[in-house]
Amino acid sequence: MKEQNKIQSKNAIEEAKEIFSSCIKCGMCKSICPVFSVLREEHLSPRGHSSLAIKNVFTDSFFHCTLCKACEEKCPIKLKICDAIIKIRESLSLEEKNIKENKEMIKKVRETGNPFGGEKSSGDKLYCC
Template sequence: MSTKKVSKQDKLEAENLMEEVQEIISPCIKCGMCKSFCPVFKTLREEHHSPRGKAVILSEKILDKVLFQCNLCKACEVRCPLNIKVCDAIKKAREAMVLKGHELKQNKEMITNIRKTNNPFGNDPEKSKDKLYCC
């Protein structure tokens, strides 16, 4: 994770975002109903990768790269008995991380690739034009 110099404005905006995150996740009762439906948790089988684990991390105001290990599919939100918008909280926390100067190298590369080639992998669209493998 890279760190950059952060302006006062960015720090303030990040703090405001984290307040919004707290408002979103504070009703969470940590029941775990979300866990079994999360594809990331199903694969990695570690509590901090579950929506509940991320809610705990966020409630402690910790910004960690684990927040980028969520595909924002909203399966957790569908199963949440309190209808907590976990994905909204994670998106805001990710934005706060970037504003605070903590960017993942992979994300920076993906953004650069999208800007250059219109795809996250950096493939030249002209070279792969005739290589379409689907129905």
């Protein structure tokens, strides 16, 4: 890994941990999380993400989040959970620990401007946003 990527990755993790460090582990965010409500696994819930990050455990589970921000609405201290998850994903990507599906999506965006592939985007329009 390039030295610059290492520094960027470390900074991204520190920023994410700083956000999660205020989490009081109340679990108010869990019931509203669409990923947790289907898969019922603590490590895929917002509180689970917080616990893992604080313990320096950075796994594929951070890629399961849809970034819907429902948990942020429920959180009594309004933690910027999605910002923290994005930072962790950034770090994992810089360290080339991206999941296969994410790598494929990035490749398709670069090739066609469309995360689903297929027709090439005209101009600088992206289909994903």
